[in-house]
Amino acid sequence: MVKAFATRAVAVGAVAALAFAGGVAPASAADPGVTNNKITLGMTTPLTGPASLGYEFIAPAAEAYFEYVNANGGINGRDVDLRIYDDQYNPAKTKIGTNQLINRDRIFAMYGALGTPTHSAVVRDLNRRGIPDVFVNTGGASFDNPRRYPMTFPYFPSYIVEAKAMAYYIDRTRSLDSKKRCLMYQEGEFGDDSKKGFKAAGMNFAEEVSYFSGQQLAGLSSQVSTLKSAGCELVVFFGVTSATASLLGEAAKAGFAPTWMVTSVGSDPDVIGGVVGSKRVLNGVYTPSWITPIQDTRNPYVRQMKVIADRADLPWNFYTYYGINTAYVLAQALDAAGRNLTREGLVEALENESRSFRSAAEVPFRINSRSHQGLTGFYMARYNSDIEAERITNYIMTATSSASGKAKRATFRQPNPTRKLLP
Amino acid sequence: MKIKLPRRAVAAVASLGLVLVAVPTVAPAANAADACGLGETCTGALTGSLGDSAFQITMPPEFNGTVLLYSHGYRIAQPVPAQIATALRLDQAPYYSETTVPGIGPAYVGNGIPQVAPSAAAAANLLGQGYALAGAGYANQGWAVAEGVEAGQNLITHINSGAIQGVDEIIAWGDSMGGLITQTLVESNPGKIAGSLPLCGAMEGPLQAFSTAMTVLYTWQQLIDPTLTVANYAPGQAGYAQAVGDLAKVFGTINAVASGEATVSAAGFPIGQANLLAGLMAGLPTKSGTYDGVSVNPAVGELGLGAALAGGFSPVSAGQNSAAAMLQNVAAAAALGIMGRYELEQRVRTIGGFAPTDNANFNNNVPVVYSNLLSQEQRFEFESTFAAAGPGVLDAMLNKLDASVGSDTARFPANPAAVAIVEGLPAAKATYNKPAVFITTTYDPITPAGNQFEFFERMTDTKKAQRADDKGMLKAVEYFTVPLDPEYTQFEPGATGPSATLSALATGGSGVGHCSFTTDQLVGAVGAVAGLIDADTRAEVRAAKRVGYRPAGVNRDRLFAPPLLKRPLATAN
Secondary structure, three states, X not given: OHHXXXXXXXXXXXXXXXXXXXXXXXXXXXOOOXXXXXXXXXXXXXXXXXXXXXXXXXXXXXXXXXXXXXXXXXXXXXXXXXXXXXXXXXXXXXXXXXXXXXXXXXXXXXXXXXXXXXXXXXXXXXXXXXXXXXXXXXXOHXXXXXXXXXXXXXXXXXXXXXXXXXXXXXXXOHHHHOOOEEEEEEOOHHHHXXXXXXXXXXXXOOEEEEEOOOHHHHOOHHHHHHHHHOOOOEEEEEOOHHHHHHHHHHHHHOOOOOEEEEOHHHOOHHHHHHHXXXXXXXXXXXXXXXXXXXXXXXXXXXXXXXXXXHHOOOOOOHHHHHHHHHHHHHHHHHHHOOOOOOHHHXXXXXXXXXXXXOOOEOOOEEXXXXXXXXXXXXXXXXXXXXXXXXXXXXXXXXXXXXXXXXXXXXXXXXXXXXXXXXX | OOOOOOHHHHHHHHHHHHHHHOOOOOOOOOOOOOOOOOOOEEEEEEEEOOXXXXXXXXXXXXXXXXXXXXXXXXXXXXXXXXXXXHHOOHHHOOOEEEEEEOOOEEEEEEOOOOOOOOOHHHHHHHHHOOOEEEEEEOOOOOOOHHHHHXXXXXXXXXXXXXXXXXXXXXXXXXXXXXXXHHHHXXXXXXXXXXXXXXXOOOOOHHHHHHHHHHHHHHHHHHHOOOOOOOOOOOOHHHHHHHHHHHHHHHHHHHHHHHOOOOOEOOOOXXXXXXXXXXXXXXXXXXXXOOOOOOOOOHHHHHHOHHHHHHOOOOOOOHHHHHHHHHHHHHHHHHHHXXXXXXXXXXXXXXXXXXXXXXXXXXXXXXXXXXXXHOOHHHHHHHHHHHHOOOOOHHHHHHHHHHOOOOOOOOOOOOOHHHHHHHHOOOOOOOOOOOOEEEEEEOEOOOOOHHHHHHHHHHHHOOHHHHHHHHOOOOOEEEEEEOOOOOOOOOOOOOOOOOOHHHHHHHHOOOOEOOOOOOHHHHHHHHHHHHHHHHOOOHHHHHHHHHHHHOOOOEOOOOOOOOOOOOOHHHHOO
């Protein structure tokens, strides 16, 4: 027992040290979760419960993509077997589920674990055990910390980056900058990171209100009342999709109609429409985005991903699209790790070859030994009268997850996808 | 820093040290020539320098040559009022005697009755396998490690003098404080003990054990009840009255919160959340015998959150479940934390020859930065729970605690002489000199799992252990027990709260609570020690270790590590 622990600890340390040195970690044979014909991955995510709205489509979408890959020869001859644990966005359940995935399912890597509070409960243990923790589904900036979490790799831009991008856009858009602006956020790191981003960008708000996770089920009328009483004209919102739905629904009932700007992870029209009864509440809402608009079916990524979703009989919404997209990026990383697949090899592939990974992202993807940031920026979109998020900037806004520094204007050209969207 | 001690304190500490390093001159009261016959139970008393200790030897019908020498755990040395003692089930324990305290009434106090095994079922099983069982009741109760070690040494001498015929080897085992006594005994008597089995041991010693209590009680004093004494109890009866008063206040408040009669403290903080924070910072688990820290009342799914809340159904969230668990855990730990501290401070006063006005506190919390005790993972996990009390409440509580950092008047400075005395009490040094098996309850509110784990890590990090490990011959292993069902909180249909009985059943008696082990787990661990003692090859070492992993409820994840032990002084800036 002691020897096994010590060996694993050394392995993790070695990965970290080599990562800093830019070297190559030695391959270790027979990592758990890899056989000659199968790679077993694990995911914790809310399939049920109050925070599952929308997010419940991500895991089936990833499954659909891996089934598609498996049907086309797998990755270096191996099928991908994704084991999913429904944690209901409950950290205590995340611990139980992660434990089962590690000990019962003997996973090779965690993939797409969703949620900041949930994943925070297990991230240290995953890293201690040397288990790759790839493409965490949260914008929590704390996960981008290669020194503390050498095995953990975020995917989408952090909430700090998102807040900086929002601030950049508001500052440069007279119709927004002149409005009395207010902030509403979810208590916890989600909201804290957004505030860090705005602070770094030098943006203040006339009023700040919050809600705690789960409160959206009982209604957010008191927050709406506060925002309305304060005379807010632009409300920036950082919260989960079900809370966006509750907020917009309550606001409509109260006759409160400011300009809304909603975080990229909380504005899916189908989900919100399902809760509120009409998608129309999103008309005119601003939302940053980093991915090609879902309705742009001429885009080769969107077109092929929709085919995969349709074949699996999945609804075509942002979360399905997102789930397939990240699974596609992971497949490329696994492919890049080579036939002799090891955990160290996957980390090396992520740190050294991420620039070559393709996806529907319209912003740069950056991972190296010093930063596991993942996607680095946003463009601004706005829901039109057809309730489609329409890109309204021809530029992107990039930033780091640092607590200082503002977003910068940049451009990005999306590369073509691989053939048939296979790795 | 050189610490000055009163001359009498040095002398007293030195005399305690002698108990450890030299076999005391013992005049056994029992007749060494009287061997205990097969199938018999023999009792008597042995006299040592610290007083008389009762002993018991129970012989199996057929003896396999191995004696299991058991050291029992902490027994509260001062009377606990009956109402609280009943809640803690002390009234049902044979190791507590009923007494009457003037001004208080009926009470229960730990006695010196000898104990030979953690449970009757385990004893019966082991006797059936041919083990002889021996154990003592210590000359004094409370933090009686010195008395426990002396009693164990005297009993070994007695056994080896012919009290048991045909002894091949002695294995020491013991639970909680008895685990520390066990390992201390082995380190002091390596030639006489073949192997050891600490169960949920308080291995990191009294400074660590009572620092956990200090974190909880100081948080309580700052956020819930400013009238708590917390530490530096007065000498004698006045101090006893203070300690009983603290215990009654904590129990009274917990009962009031559990029954819904109280929710907010006089200081304006939500009591449930303040208690949860106290427990989290102290490293107590968020699971108790009834509450698994996960499950919500099925009514939430059936009625929706709002209607379930309105109907009084609970828990309605994992955080509320955890907060309820922490109320139970703090209640379970409070008696040791308060009465135990009082007793140890009195011990310090006696050993050090302190004047009545001298400070007897040995846990310095002046430099502790409490907010640093709450790990990032804990903060994230419970942020929504704290936020449910209102935005900013968590920060307000932490700010209140940290505001007094560095203050000798608002905090509890330790007397260096008291610290030196407590540090000088008998303790194990994590020496690897004999096969050692540890078994730990993963969710233990009194000896957090990290306590034994960190001791085990130190032991197995020694050069000797590493050399043995390199050869595949490391004869040390730690097992962790877990509840059989990780989501064990159970509800009767339509009930507003969980069923304590059904929930306890779902744990299988494993993994949650203080020293919560099944008979199979205890017997498996004994089998593992015995196997390691006999193992001559790597294969035999591996086989012996597997024995302890077999029983249901033993975590087979060999890379498992419990949360780090909270060390308050390490947070100082």
